[in-house]
Amino acid sequence: MTQKVIEISGVELALTEPAEIEMEWVGNEDLINQVKAAWLVVDEEDLPLTPRILGKPGIGKTTLCYATGKQLGKDVYIFQATMDTRPEDLLISPVIASDKSIKYVASSLVSAMITGAVCLLDEGNRMSEKSWASLAPLMDKRRYVESIIAGIRIYAHPDFRLCVTMNSDASTYEVPEYILSRMINIYVDFPNRADELKILKYNLPFASDEVLKYCIDFLQNAHLNNEPIVSRDGIKCLRYYIKQRKFHGKDPAKLDTTEFKKTILHILDKSAIKFCPDEYQEYVKNNKGINKSNFDTLLEDTFYSSENPDDF
Ligand SMILES: Nc1ncnc2c1ncn2[C@@H]1O[C@H](COP(=O)(O)OP(=O)(O)O)[C@@H](O)[C@H]1O
Ligand SMILES: [Mg+2]
Known part of the structure; x- marks a missing residue:
């Protein structure tokens, strides 16, 4: 693969x-439209906004940004932010070439800025204030970043769009106020039953309706209680359930509620079992107190007394 190289103020930059x-x-097209509206430029004097996508881990934030960019026919670059992300990592990194010269490599963010693509700054809440500060001019009228290492200023292509995702419950650092003021918030909430069924079917087209329905009921019960259990967990449960059934020579299309609950233990934990449709009524009846379900008793007798979770 040949790397595209461009020159800015006399400095060669590999993209x-x-x-x-x-x-x-x-599912919910309204969320896609919220991102598209934020990115719209309505006048020569207008600027695109930077959406900040908020929501629980696994609720679909990354998928939403990526898919919106793609729907607009744009390339999408993803920059995964971490607590170790330094300002220069966001912009330009020097590397030693085979002839011992120094080469400059543009980050995915800068590559998107130059080519007029979308950059998804994923899990931006993990990044330090120092790193955020280097992006401040990019988010206002200036639309540029300055790389200290390469000694250049890089202007964003007019078609460049930025989007940031943040987990609502896992901030490593506070995002500075002057950055927040440059963004608009878009909240991703739990999908309704019909949309969640579409999500599961899209991700697992080979799952049977019977097993899908049980999983959807489980997820929707958990959503009603605002538990941090998301479609991603449902997808994982279904995937593992189907694999287990197949592996043991059983029909993956058939629902075995005990086996499905065992799968939940591998993906989530015991406290999630109460949201299974055949446990939930009992849980509600007992006023959401600690309720020993039939499955709990079965577990104590077998699962936890065994070295091997699959020994029952
Ligand atoms: N609306 C949706 N459409 C398609 N897939 C979805 C949707 N919501 C969630 N998913 C699936 O759920 C998983 C988690 O989504 P992701 O975007 O990684 O969540 P987040 O970034 O919020 O942690 C992905 O595997 C994705 O396929
Ligand atoms: Mg994500």
């Missing part, structure tokens, strides 16, 4: 490639 992932958004 990175956009992400190419099979990732579509299904």
Whole structure:
């Protein structure tokens, strides 16, 4: 793969490639439209806004940003922010070439800025204030960043769009106020039953309706209680359930509620079992107190007394 190289103020800059992932958004189109509206430019004097996508881990934030960019026919670059992300990591990194010269490599963010693509700054809440500060001019009228290492200023292409995702419950640092003021908030909440069924079917087209329905009921019961259990967990449970059934020579299309609950233990934990449709009524009846379900008793007798969780 040959790297695209461009020159800015006499400095050669190697660009990175956009992400190419099979990732579509299904269900709530309104969220896609909220991102599209934020990115719209309505006048020569207007600027695109930077959406900040908020929501629980696994609720679909990354998928939403990526899919919106793709729906607009744009390349999408993903920058994964961590607590170790330094300002220069966001912009330009020097590397030693084979002839011992120094080469400059543009980050995915800068590559998107130059090519007029979308940059998804994923899990931005993990990044320190120092790193955020280097992006401040990019988010206002200036639309540029300054790389100290390469000694250059880089202006964003007019088609460049930025989007930030943040987990609502896992901030490493506070995001500075002057950055927050440059963004608009878009909240991703739990999908309704119909949309969640579409999400599960899209991700697992080979799952049977019987097993899907049980999983949807489980997820929706958990959502009603605002538990941090998301579609991603449902997808994982279904995937593992189907694998287990197949592996043991059983029909993966058939629902075995005890086996499904065992799968939940591998993906989530025991406290999630009460949201299974055949446990939930009992849980509600007992006024949400600690309720020993039939499955709990079965577990104590077998699962926890065994070295091997699959020994029952
Ligand atoms: N609306 C949706 N359409 C398609 N897939 C979805 C949707 N919501 C969630 N998912 C699936 O759930 C998983 C988690 O989504 P992700 O975007 O990674 O969540 P987050 O970034 O909020 O942690 C992905 O595997 C994705 O396929
Ligand atoms: Mg994500």
